[in-house]
Each structure stands twice: as structure tokens, then as C-alpha cells.
Amino acid sequence: MIQKNISLQPLHTFGMEVYTRLFARFGTVDGLRALLEEADALLPSGVLVLGGGSNILFTRNYDGLVLRNELMGIAQTAEDDDFVYVKAGAGENWHQFVLYCIQQGWAGIENLSLIPGNVGASPMQNIGAYGVELKDVFASLEALHRADKALVHFTPDDCAFGYRESVFKRKYKDEFIITAVTYRLRKTPVLNTSYGAIEAELQRMGIEQPGIADVSNAVINIRRSKLPDPAVVGNAGSFFKNPVVPGEQFERLLERFPGMAGYSQPDGTVKLAAGWLIEQCGWKGFRNGDAGCHERQALVLVNFGKATGAAVYQLSEDILNSVSDKFGVLLEREVNII
Numbered sequence: 001m002i003q004k005n006i007s008l009q010p011l012h013t014f015g016m017e018v019y020t021r022l023f024a025r026f027g028t029v030d031g032l033r034a035l036l037e038e039a040d041a042l043l044p045s046g047v048l049v050l051g052g053g054s055n056i057l058f059t060r061n062y063d064g065l066v067l068r069n070e071l072m073g074i075a076q077t078a079e080d081d082d083f084v085y086v087k088a089g090a091g092e093n094w095h096q097f098v099l100y101c102i103q104q105g106w107a108g109i110e111n112l113s114l115i116p117g118n119v120g121a122s123p124m125q126n127i128g129a130y131g132v133e134l135k136d137v138f139a140s141l142e143a144l145h146r147a148d149k150a151l152v153h154f155t156p157d158d159c160a161f162g163y164r165e166s167v168f169k170r171k172y173k174d175e176f177i178i179t180a181v182t183y184r185l186r187k188t189p190v191l192n193t194s195y196g197a198i199e200a201e202l203q204r205m206g207i208e209q210p211g212i213a214d215v216s217n218a219v220i221n222i223r224r225s226k227l228p229d230p231a232v233v234g235n236a237g238s239f240f241k242n243p244v245v246p247g248e249q250f251e252r253l254l255e256r257f258p259g260m261a262g263y264s265q266p267d268g269t270v271k272l273a274a275g276w277l278i279e280q281c282g283w284k285g286f287r288n289g290d291a292g293c294h295e296r297q298a299l300v301l302v303n304f305g306k307a308t309g310a311a312v313y314q315l316s317e318d319i320l321n322s323v324s325d326k327f328g329v330l331l332e333r334e335v336n337i338i
């Protein structure tokens, strides 16, 4: 059923009071097809699929149709000596899915604990945290083509995953609705504690021989210590991507700014810490009305209550300009702007 003039405030983690002209929920693929057909007659100015709304900033009311994804279900579809293949409906909550897999003893996504949002958005920007990215465990996905309404199967190569990138953000932007994702998880864990903070947290927790549940708990503790809880303060996680620059540019920057954090990439480029760049420009803890820059993580922009999306966007613009002026580095927004 398509409803009119619905508030999106409870459906996105920045929490602004914004409205959509048209709104509907879908829990089956056939239901989704029927809604898309019904919508054609209403001539929406656009169709926006919403998962947990944790990577989106509404700068205005939405004049089109928002479709809330509620495709559920988790099932093991295959296995071999080393791996299980687990398919999850796109509307499943990501963190609950991670906890379920940990309970089953299926390893590989424990480092991605506590990332808000749904399974269906996990391939969109190839979610990543603490040394693991979705692409490391991705097997395949199914997506409905919006125009011809056919279900299409995508392999890892089809998705062209990169750092916070996939084909769904670029070449096929707005063309597909992801309906299910299949993950390839290990029966015998290979722990990834390469991210220094995880080792330190496990030590602090007094754990000498960690399992996947311990790694998950360590990641949860680290995340809680620095990232604001959207249930308390509106935010969408990192607002910008960490910029990647050529190695020579990093060397020149280091001469001028010796404390600059940088992580060498296999192709010779260097990933800079956007949080550090923003903090150096004096933005950390900045607040203008209810729009601000988080006091413990400068990469996270926040809505303290009544900030408008336009105000948060303007703050992001000011931050972007000052980082560009000081360092000659152009930040790119990670959050999807509407």
C-alpha cells in the first residue's frame, strides 16, 4: 500500500524531520514488483530504497517514493570443506545478522560488528571496519532491475568493489534494488586482529586466546568508545571517505605536517586519515546551532536535535573547503545526500 506524506524522522539515523510524498514497505520480491508497477502510475520524481537509513542525509523533503526494505530470512544455502554459504534477506539488520553468524560459529564478519543498517546496503559501499571489508566475505547477490523488474545475479567481479565503492554507487546507480546477499563464511576462524586497537582491547579484556565472539566484543567496545550512538545523537558514521593520495604527495605533505597519519596501500598510494585532517583544521567539537562535528571523532558530523539537513550539509561544505585550503586535499562525502 502506498501512503502519502509520511515522516521519515524515525527511519534515518540523522533524525531530521523530513517528509516523503509517497511511502511503502515491501516484504517480498513480488510485493516490490507490484509496488513499482503501482508507482509508475503515480509518477514519482524518483524512487529511494531505504534500509536502516544510516548512511543518508536528507537536505529537503523527498518528492518521490521511499520504499522501505523488509525482505527477511537467513539460510545456509551450501557448504564445502572450509566454507558455509549464507544467504540473508536484504531487510535483515546487519548487526543482528553478524551476531547470528557468530552464534553458529561462522567466521569472517565479526570485525564488522555494530555497523548500523541492513544486509541489503552492505554491498552498496562495500562496508568496512577494523581490517575487514564486505568484499572479503561476499559470494553473490540478487537484485531487482527497476525498469524491467527482472531478478539479476551478481558475482564478486560484477560488483567492482573498492574502498567504500561498488558498481551500485557508480555505473548502476539507482538501477537495482538489492533483495538478498550471500556471504561465504569460514567454518574454522582465521582471526584478523591486525588493527592495533583490537589487540589492545582484547588485552584490556584479559582475553589471551580469543574466539570470534571475543573479537566481536572488542570491536563493539572500541566503537562504543568513539562513535556516537544514533539513538542518542543523530549521525551517519563517517561523513567523508578517507582520501587516497599518490605516495609523492604524501611525502611532500609529511615534510610540512610531520604528524600526519597515512596508511600505505599496495598500489603505492597512501590513505590519509580524514579525521586527523579535519581535527587539524580546528573543527573537532565544533557546534553551530544543532549541527556539529563530533568531539571524539572529527569525521562524524552530528545532529544534536533540531539541525536541518541543509545546515549539516553546509557544515560539511565548510569543512571540505578548509581541508582543501590547508592541505590541498579534496575530501569526498561518504554519506548519500538527498
Ligand code: FAD
Residues within 6 Å of the ligand: 013, 048, 049, 050, 051, 052, 053, 054, 055, 056, 069, 090, 115, 116, 117, 118, 119, 120, 121, 122, 124, 125, 126, 127, 128, 129, 176, 177, 178, 179, 227, 228, 229, 230, 235, 236, 237, 238, 336
Ligand atoms: P541506508 O542509509 O538506508 O541506504 C544507504 C544507500 O544505499 C542509499 O543510497 C540507499 O538508497 C541505498 N540502499 C539501501 N538499501 C538498498 C538496497 N537493498 N538496494 C539498493 N540500494 C539500497 N559504514 C561502514 O562501512 N563502516 C563503518 O564502520 C560504519 N560505521 C557507522 C557507524 C555509525 C554510528 C553510523 C550511523 C553509520 C556507520 N556506517 C559505517 C555507515 C552505514 O552504517 C553503512 O553504510 C550501512 O551499510 C548503511 O546501511 P543502511 O541499511 O542504513 O543504508
Ligand code: EPU
Residues within 6 Å of the ligand: 128, 129, 130, 131, 226, 236, 237, 238, 239, 240, 241, 242, 261, 273, 274, 275, 276, 277, 279, 284, 296, 297, 298, 299, 334
Ligand atoms: N583521527 C584523528 N582525529 C579524529 C579522528 C581520527 O586524528 O578526530 C585519527 C586517529 O587518531 C587515527 C586515524 O585518524 O590515527 C584513524 O581513525 P579511526 O581508527 O577512528 O578510523 P577512521 O579512519 O576515522 C575508518 C572508517 C570507519 C571505520 C573505522 C574503523 C572511513 C571513512 N571510516 O574511520 O567507518 O569504522 O575506520 O575501521 O573509512 C563509516 O564508514 O561510517 C565508518 C565509521
